[in-house]
Amino acid sequence: MAKDILHGIAVSPGIAIGKAHFMSRQGFVPAMRQYIAGERVDAEVNRLLAAFQTVAAELEHARSLVPDDFAEHTAVLTSHLMICRDPKLIKSAAARIKTQKIRAEWALDQSLSEISKTFESIDDEYIRERIQDVHMVVDRVMARLIGEKARESEPGEKIILLAHDISPADAIELSLARIISFVTQEGGKASHTGILARGQHIPALVGVIGLDGRVPDGALLVVDAIKGFLLVEPDESELNMYTDLAVRFEQYHQEIRRQCMLPACTTDGLIMNVLANIEDETGASVIRGNGGEGVGLYRTEYGFMNRSSLPSEEELYQEYKRAVMDLTPQEVTFRTLDVGAEKLMEQQKEQYEANPALGLRGIRYCLQHQALFKRQMRAILRAGMHGAVALMFPMISSVEELDHALDILSDARRELDDAGIAYARELPVGVMIEVPSAVILSKPLADKVDFFSIGTNDLVQYLLGIDRTNPHVASLYQPLHPAVLRSLKHTVDAAHQAGIEVCVCGEMANDPYCIPVLLGLQVDALSVPPEAIPGVKDVIRHFAFNDCLELVRQLLRTSRTSRINRMVCEFVYARIPEKLAFHLPFDGVSD
Ligand code: PEP
Ligand code: MG
Secondary structure: OOOEEEEOEEEEOOEEEEEEEEOOOOOOOOOOOOEOOHHHHHHHHHHHHHHHHHHHHHHHHHHHHOOOOOHHHHHHHHHHHHHHHOHHHHHHHHHHHHHHOEOHHHHHHHHHHHHHHHHHOOOOHHHHHOHHHHHHHHHHHHHHHOOOOOOOOOOOOOEEEEEOOOOHHHHHHOOHHHEEEEEEOOOOOOOHHHHHHHHHOOOEEEOOOOHHHHOOOOOEEEEEOOOOEEEEOOOHHHHHHHHHHHHHHHHHHHHHHHOOOOOEEOOOOOEEEEEEEEOOOOHHHHHHHOOOOOEEEEEHHHHOOOOOOOOOHHHHHHHHHHHHHHHOOOOEEEEOOOOEOOEOOHHHOOOOOOOHHHOOOOHHHHHHOHHHHHHHHHHHHHHHHHOOEEEEEOOOOOHHHHHHHHHHHHHHHHHHHHHOOOOOOOOOEEEEEOOHHHHHOHHHHHOOOOEEEEOHHHHHHHHHOOOOOOHHHHHHOOOOOHHHHHHHHHHHHHHHHOOOEEEEOOHHHHOOOOHHHHHHOOOOEEEEOHHHHHHHHHHHOOOOHHHHHHHHHHHOOOOOHHHHHHHHHHHHHOOOOHHHHHOOOOOOOOO
16 A cells, blocks of 8 residues: 555546656745754854755855746846845844744744745835845745755656646756656646646646645655556555556557547547647747647736846737747637736736736736737737637626727737738637626627637636636536536527637537537537547547537526536546546536
8 A cells, every 4th residue: 555645636637657856845844843952042043043044055056057048037046045145134143043943944934934924014015015025035944954955866867846836937948857746736627727737738737736745855755647646665566566557548548549530520420620729939840740620729928027128019019929830720719818817917016906817817817918019919910820819808897898809909900000010811800708797798799790719717617716726616617507507598699690710629529528528519619738639539530420419408408517427427438438547627527
């Protein structure tokens, strides 16, 4: 038996066997609270000073490694160095060691609490938030005090990366070559960590409660990102079993990859378009290699994150043009900037929002920053000269919002005309349906656009009121909830009545249990992470379209999620039982 088993949410399928490597102990380690003998005081103060010095040296070293085009990281590291060298913090902790005769960890913890209280009373939101930087430095010093070294893994050693959380920005910065799996304590099913892990084809677990303390750094781990758990120090028989499962998982993937260039055709002849979701232009070769038939969702916001200045029109145009030319004759659908919530640009980080998922995100941000919005539209329109391009707006929640965005698009066209710059005149324009009000208004919206793309990640979140990133409510995030199914049906019907097509680009499109439901709802295309395309095509090939239509007819008469899940489960098991072991199960069906 393994020494410990921790449960989590599997967000990117696969099996990984390797050594645990904590990205940092940030957010994990509570201070050790102990008194010391009087004669130990000087040694304890020296221990504190040595830890601060070690961290300062580490920060100096990290700063020297920052690439030239990441100036903002240099600035952050410089401010951390200043905090680390600030004599006030060190003196305050050292004084506590001397007067209270306590361990350095406890003294430092008390000093941190005192500073935090001072920060809490500061009016200026930006300065108040800077306490996070003090916490980061103190966490690092704490880690050195408890004897944790800045462990560099051996070159070539494969590691399982453990972290409190990995933000989209962190994930972009990580050197992924040595990482064979991600495991985080935070995060839910539709978090961007999962999306990025799937994009990299790395097994990942999120929402692993109890990661702190229960997993020693360097421990041998098995990550089962199919069923959703983590084995700490597995025994020999477990190790053999998982090594075997990892091999079979690999074989299955090789088999579906061999067939991925063929169309996804149901057993009764319906061909479903399977498109790709990408975050940058480098996805093109991966899409082709996996049998993708175009890009259904280009998440353009990633090109605006992790940089101190915003990209120019020319820079955006060159990026989009490369993507379009690489993929031609396939179509690339660019989603306009969808920043906000967990995807923040540097320029947004200073603005505090109590409920960011309900805040200034997606189209709302763009309508308040029209110059930036128009800059991006012009780049997309111009890229349309080099191949098939479509454009869509995220988070539309009213007809006025769409009208407003379309007006700005007309302005962008007019400006290009006036300047004599070539652009695609017949570029299809769509909206994402991901807010309940857009579902209800899908008829009038459909009359104004050329296509719909349903963002089920957000639609489920907003329809059910479940934060897609919160592990505590992850089991309530039910994509087959009757309200979701009825919303999808309403949207698809409205679109088809208006003569336009509907794509689903949320993670539902990549779920083997949801795929027959989407087929039966008669959506026209699915858009999924490039690495998922072979698996999605394979799943589609096991169903008859007519059976899916009948399934959906029955599901729409049902008003309980549990019953719907059971019906879908039976339907899927009857058709592809043996393969399901290699796909992600959804809650309630996994056992
Ligand atoms: C969605 O909400 O389903 C979607 C595809 O957009 P994102 O995941 O980028 O919010
Ligand atoms: Mg969305």
